[in-house]
Amino acid sequence: MPSTEKYTVFLDIDNTLYSASTGISAAMGKKIHDYFRSLGLAEAEASALHLQYYSKYGLALRGLILHHAVDPVDFDKKCDGALPLEDLISPNPNLRKLLQDIDRSKANVWALTNAYRPHAERVLRILNLEDQIDGLIFCDYQQPNFACKPDAQYYHEALVKAQVTDPTKCYFVDDNRINVDAARALGWGHVVHFCEAGLVHVEGGKVKEIGSERLVNGQNGVDVIADLEELRQIWPEVFTS
């Protein structure tokens, strides 16, 4: 019998609900670098460990917790919490309309982020999207060994929280290809890589050109888009118009 479960749309927040052109990833990278330096690490060592932890653990913070006994809440306050987000992002009426046009009789809409709750809620509030989101999956920095994307455990916990039993009914968009591929590998039905090719962003403290991996649209069951408006065409069953 076909499942009658509603669709669940999962939206990454940072560098997905706002453009990489805002420069937030660079500002974030600088705050994290400063945090490494505040632990007494020299410039080069701070940069090397930042990249190493980000690459190995998905979040620099996890390496800081594991190897430097850092308090994640202190880290969050001094990094994400210290960003001048109000100066960098503002509501985008087109994006708000896009979310309003999701047919809520068919789909729930959740945000799915590697940030801690205060940052996630702050971004959604500044973007005027809070009321468009049915629920929030965040990294719980208060929990020892918290999971984050792209850990399989993070996605499993997301399904439990959003009360999804059929992953083929999941729709997911994220700017990080590794996170998208991880969802796909776990059987999430509709996954999209938001890729603003040609712009630059900062990952693990390193400046990187977006799309430099030369990804092919449709490869591995992943659609690649440069504008969230394209979701209307890719996921027509989710939208009212």
Ligand SMILES: [Mg+2]
């Ligand atoms: Mg992101």
